[in-house]
Amino acid sequence: MNRRSFIKNTGVAGAGATFMLSGVPVRALSPQGIFQQAAANSSNDRVLIFIQLHGGNDGMNMLVPRDQYPMYYSHRPNLALPETGVRSIIPIDPSLPSNRQLGLHPDMDGLRQMYEQGRAAVIQNVSYPYANGSHFRSRDVWFMGGSYNDYFSSGWMGRYLDHEYPNYPDAYPNPQMEDPLAIEIGTGVSLAFHRDNGIPVGLSISDPIGFYNLINSVGGSAPTSLPDTHAGDELEYIMQIEAESNAYAGRLRSVFMAGSNSNVTYPTQYPYLAPQGSLNNPLAGQLKIIARLLSGGCKTRIFLCRIGGFDTHANQVEEFDTTMGHHAALMYHISEGVKAFYDDLQNLGLDQKVLTLTMSEFGRRVPSNGSFGTDHGNAQPLLAFGPCVNKDVFGTNPNLSALQGGNVPLGIDYRQIMATVVQDWFGASPSLVQTVGFSDWVGVGIPFVECAAVGIDNIKQAAMSLSPNPCSHKTTLRVPIHEAGWYQISIYSMQGRKVYERMHEFAPPVYSMDIHTGDWSNGGYVVHCRGGGRQFSQTLMVQH
């Protein structure tokens, strides 16, 4: 794919395409919003990672409601995880009231640790009204960001990125955004990244080096004119994918080569009994690539990983030990994989800017079936990971005496969570939230994101200052304070090594402290200050 040249989007392809689905009308969102401040908003470099659990996750065996254990057991005696014994459910937070007391699957100790470290949260009973028992339709709904009867041809992540980065793909890559807007690890591109017009914003890669070598060994120049037919539309689509590949292959390879993982060991195998095909960890490698790309300076904002095997209609446990087996292996893979990932990111000094969410098209039925499995269900728990997450269980335990058709009913609409992400994590303006399609949900967000984004509106609040900067032996940090409280100051070298971390008690109006840098090596540092629901970061240069 060298010597690329491509036609500027003349609007022929994809423009005005009417989307129909088996005779069902489609409501398309308004295509291009007015969004002049995209450049300013891009100063928010936060990253969102979705881990898609493909098939419908059995949340009831991931997080067991401890307050209703006998009822849990009676619903699924052939799958129930034990309450006591060597391998029993792990209580995660004794401080919570009994109606939010949960026990983790015994193979999720990594998740327990992360929760205790303030790096994980649980959100219960997530679904949407009139939830669909179909894998394909339900997954579409989650990715589209709509309701049960919406048929968008775009995904909400695509719409978000389309407005953060207007004029994709023609204006990309550019010096402000050299990297793909979104990356899907693997080889397909899910609906999540589709936009209303044109090619998806997500680039799928599985191996940045191999990808580069591959891209550069094939292809040629595109035709300079296209027929005005359906064939021409398909050609234009193909050409844009080719151009996108050329544009990004070199960059991703450089970023990947520049980056590195720390010495954290990523898990590879489930250590207990499970079917052969379930033993390998399919997630760890994907997260490892992401960590390395981020450490190399990749500015991609959204990543999607996918792991399959959750459609556990049968044989989700080992018959003689319900704590082991196929589903247990999946729980282990998620728990240990994500923990290794965040330990790696922390060593690299990147963990503060990464939020990870699990998502699955639906949960599974609470009563098990006769095949040691579960059928399609409704609401499910979601996991959120990252230092910027509020360590808590959001939503009360499902009432196992009041199931609907054996399913956990809707408690929290998935869009409440996604709206929270778009507004609190990405710092989107209200008009952007509306264009993404979540304005109905903003007022009812779930407060699981602890560090509110520094969006445009917040920029007026003076950020912290470091003076002098560059400094030699000492610099003075000043932070405007609205409410007294404890704040954490962490300072990292550019190699990701933490050189300072302490809690300080701040009081209004301005907190001021000296940082002594006499013993530090020359170079750049990043100073983070967190507290009072806010976060500031600033680079500091030390030159002796």
Added chain:
Amino acid sequence: MASLAPYTQPLTQREAGHLLRRTLIGPTQAEISNATGQFAAQLLQQLLVDDPIPNPPIDPLTNSDWVSPAPGPNNSPDDVRRIQFFGWWIHKMHTQPTTIHERMVWFWHTHFPTIETRITNTAALYYQHSLFRKYALGNFKTLTRAMCIDNAMLVHLDGRLNVAGSPQENFAREFFELFTVGKGAQVSPTDYTTFTETDVKEATRLLTGWDVDGSFTTVDPITGIPRGKLKGNGTIATQHDTGTKTFTAAFNNTSIAPASNQVVDVEAELDAFVDMVFASPHTAKYLCRRLYRFFVYYDITPEIENDIIAPLAALLVQQNYEIKPVLEALLKSSHFFDQDDQVLQNNNIGAIIKSPIEITVGSLRTLEVPFPAPNDLVRHYLAYGNKLTEATGGQGMPFHEPYDVAGFDPYYQFPGFNRLWITPNYLAMRYLWSDSITGGVADMSGLELFKLDMPAFVQTHCSNPSNADVLIKEMCDLLLPIDLDQARLDYFRDNGLLSGITSSGWSTDWTTFTQNGNAMLVEQPLEKMFRIILQSPEFQIY
């Protein structure tokens, strides 16, 4: 205004090529040329014909097949026989006669997907495949009924785990959603218009009590192919729910109950159920939409739904679900040949993005690349079974192994459909495949398995290869589904064939080759030519 009115003009070369590209997997130059000037209706008489039922795959270890008698200790292990089965099938595609049969076998495989790793016995897959082969141009209802109790399907969608008192909904749900009525607009929490959650539960009850027959001795009297059997003693279906099943308004509130728990009555109940589902108007429409997307174009507008899908569905019902008349009506229509209106923008010639099957097997057939013969069994299976499935896997289609039960995304997933074959990785791998054709693929010892003999091919498939323009034009006419403008033809000529040489230099070299047979002079320019054409966006469509 789209129209099924038959197209009655003699077919141009482009139109003949279009029909053959859509009905065959990789038509040859001779096939296209023979079809040019014929009428669509005539041509379809020849295309809509069953191929003879082939002999089953031979196991090199025993030199006989493993179907009858069943495989024994001297046979290859199951995973090796799996590759033999895949290779045997791909060989059939590569060497197909000039009929639509292989393409229809593929269609049914995409309509009733089975994830091969869930099936531990290759014979079960082979027998399921035999149903597709037998009913390729046959009766959709008969085929569907057979799939309900096909051994591989009973494992794949857990039908064999569904017993009275312990229902398992997997098959019933996918039976409605994927195979028959499809899913319509969701009008309430449990109502998808074409079926409801209650219908899933009732159908689940109706489908209880079946088991696989691993001996493959239960032969269906109608299909003649081994299938599952009811759990019990052979006369009584002991694990079948014999109560009355009441379906919803989506199925006219029909109630179905077996006359008794005798096997014969439970089988009759299954027939009644299939009749009921096929009485729904949605069944024919759903299948016709799948046929349309498979043969014509992925986007179905309201106009297409009214003018093409609805009449085709009515025809399918009127023909009692025989597929052939519907295929004929669609494929000889003025709509199919872009002749039903004067609007260019909705033309469908060249509008489908190839699947990895068209990219790999299709190119090999069009370029008439020879493969190790069936009597060279080990290398035959290596080439067809291992190498080709590796190639399709890298292009996003692991053979017989879609990621989930709905099959490979491009065949059904809104809104992208066949565009989902094109991602940066897959596209690059599709381009890279051309190197396998021109550079050849060898076995572990370095002995060539298959390779396009470029000079020989050009010599027999071009009217005047020494003329660069004629060569480029004729190769593009064969390999690409649409006409190219002069600028594009010149690009292929100057950056491919004539990259680094002049037009008269080429002419001289070719003439020398025809005189002394020294292919070295012409190999390199020909390789560049094939590479540049096969690694183009135009080659990705058909």
